[in-house]
Amino acid sequence: MGDDTNRKEVKGPVDDRGCTDILCFIIFVACFIYMIVLACMGFANGNPLALTSVFDASGKCCGNICDRYPEMEDYKYLFFPVPDKDYLYDYNVCVKDCADQEEDSNMECYGTDDPSLNPNTQTCTDNCPARDPYYYQQQMYFKANGISSDSAKQSSLENTFCTYKTNVLLDRVCFPDAEFFDSLGDYADNVKNSLTSVVDTDALQSYVDSITEGWPIILASVFIAMLCGFVYLLYVRLCVGVIIWCSIIVYHLLIIALAVLCLQKASDYENESPPNTQDADNQKIIAYILFGCLGVSIIILCCLYSKIKLAIGILKTAANYVGDVKSALFVSPVFSLVTAAFWFLWIIGFVYIFSWGDVEKRSGSVFGEVMWADGVEGYIWFYLFMGLWVNAFIQACCQFVLVSCPCIWYFAQPDTDNMHAPVYTSLKRCFRYHLGSLAFGSLLVAIIQMIRIILAYIEQQSKKTGWGDKQPMKCLLKYMQCMAACFERFIKFINKNAYIEIAMQGRNFCSAAKEALRILWNNAGRATIINGIGGIFIFIGEILIAIGCTLICYLILTNVEPYNEYSPFFPCLLIFIISYTIGVLFMSVYGNGIDAIFLCFCHDEENARGRGMEAPEHCPEELRSFFKDKVQPKQDAQAAKLNQVQATNN
Secondary structure, eight states: OOOOTTSOOOOSSOSSOOOOOHHHHHHHHHHHHHHHHHHHHHHHHOOGGGGGOBBOTTSOBGGGTTSSOGGGTTOOEEEOSSOSTTTTTTSOEEESSOOOOSSOOOOOBTTSSOGGGSSSOOOEESOOGGGSHHHHHHHHHHHHHTOOOOHHHHHHHHTOEEOOOEEEETTTEEEEOHHHHHTTGGGGHHHHHHHHSSOOHHHHHHHHHHHHHHHHHHHHHHHHHHHHHHHHHHHHHHHHHHHHHHHHHHHHHHHHHHHHHHHHHHHHHHTSSSOOHHHHHHHHHHHHHHHHHHHHHHHHHHHHHHHHHHHHHHHHHHHHHHHHOGGGGGHHHHHHHHHHHHHHHHHHHHHHHHTOEEEEEOTTSSBEEEEEOTTHHHHHHHHHHHHHHHHHHHHHHHHHHHHHHHHHHHTTOSOGGGOOOHHHHHHHHHHHHOHHHHHHHHHHHHHHHHHHHHHHHHHHHHHHHTGGGSHHHHHHHHHHHHHHHHHHHHHHHHHHHHHHHHHHHOOOHHHHHHHHHHHHHHTHHHHHHHHHHHHHHHHHHHHHHHHHHHHHHHHHHHHSTTGGGSOSHHHHHHHHHHHHHHHHHHHHHHHHHHHHHHHHHHHHHHHHHTTTSOOOTTOOGGGGGGSSSOOOOHHHHHHHHHHHHHHHHO
């Protein structure tokens, strides 16, 4: 992709750098401030309680959450006199308190003194036929069997509010207690089971006790998972070459074994009486195809030998980097906490903005819905986009630090003792010089993520109108969503490699992305193999860290007192989730190290071409064999540097 002879030689991350993509950072700050302004406007005008508002049969808002019925201020709970689906929407009333007593008692509800306020003559009483659970049982029996109930009793039921024991749901609805359904007998078994079988209280208490007693082991699992990660990287450093070459050999041996088996099967068919020539020929054809695949595989292996060898060297070098720069392991957890804190605050603001408007009763429901004020829908879309942008920006900052550290480590070889705080240096360069470039890259990610959300929204709306069920429309939307997802992965790939170039050369985003693409294009075969092999080892590492940590903690929980007195299931499940999360964060450092070290090596190789492939002084030990001249050992390099200083002084 162009002539490399006139390109500036890259000798490591430059110290003399300036601010990049300042305009994009200014736009980001302005949009961020506007997002905060929208959140403040939401706090002033929104009412999150409106999202859980309930309405009685007359259409009045219980508790006056919608600020239109001051007389309902004290009646904030919705009560269902007849807990049957046919009566839920048309036969309910707002009450001051939910009934929790087992004995008959009056329950104060709105409208009892003025029956004209409601379409039915609704009263609260402690003396009605429906207070007896048998009456509810009878009504449910009649409904289940299609039998008309006594008209007098039915009329009494529809014009009387009768109390029963309830629980408060969402701080808005008086929901029937399980004991009430239990009193109805067999006719309410389905309802009863749906309420009482969801949670096994004894098992839940056992899980809570096991977590309460096992919390020291759960806390220790964080450090055990990190220890497992270091053990895995040591294993990769020592055995990755053996594993890869053994896997390749086993693959070829399996092809040979299958081909020989097919030939043997063909011979058996030929020896039958009479000979089965058709099946024998089929087996021979399969064997010849397998031998052909074997030959092609061997040719490909010969062509890719040096690339596989380089991939092994890169994986070993990245493992050494993580072992030398252990502080990089804390970068991902810290930024993850920042991301979690941002989303927590963002969700609060979103709820307030979303509830900005008037509350109306939802059709076919006792709950209300917010009718947004003018302009609120646009505010919501902008606020959503800014949430995506800020989230992508935080991730970009984290990724920049993770790819900058291995660049600093790589070009500090072989004298890593004089390497000055790579994490601190990377953070300083990130926040002092390159926030604009990171805002640029994160903007691209946020735009494509917003497009995916819009496509999902269009799909949902099209299903409501019936267009979404038509096959052409369905295929078109799925195709567009698939393309958007692929493009998002491509943008993230470009961003990561652009950040590596920014970390090394201090470029702006566009020129860094162009340079990264040039290098990757010139080394496409290498990059493919390294990403493929590296991805496999990263995935295996995440799983092994989680399994290894969980197994160690399980042995402790089942063999050490007092932990062995409780069930280890729930603590182990929680430990697996924690250790897998630690494994993902741990291996993200390793994965970014692989990508950054590969680009550093490509720069080294380009620089070495002008010196007849003489190995650079800072080339890591595992990568020296790819240059003609070996790099001096660390002690020799330090001695040579000392001799040079002495000669200069003399």
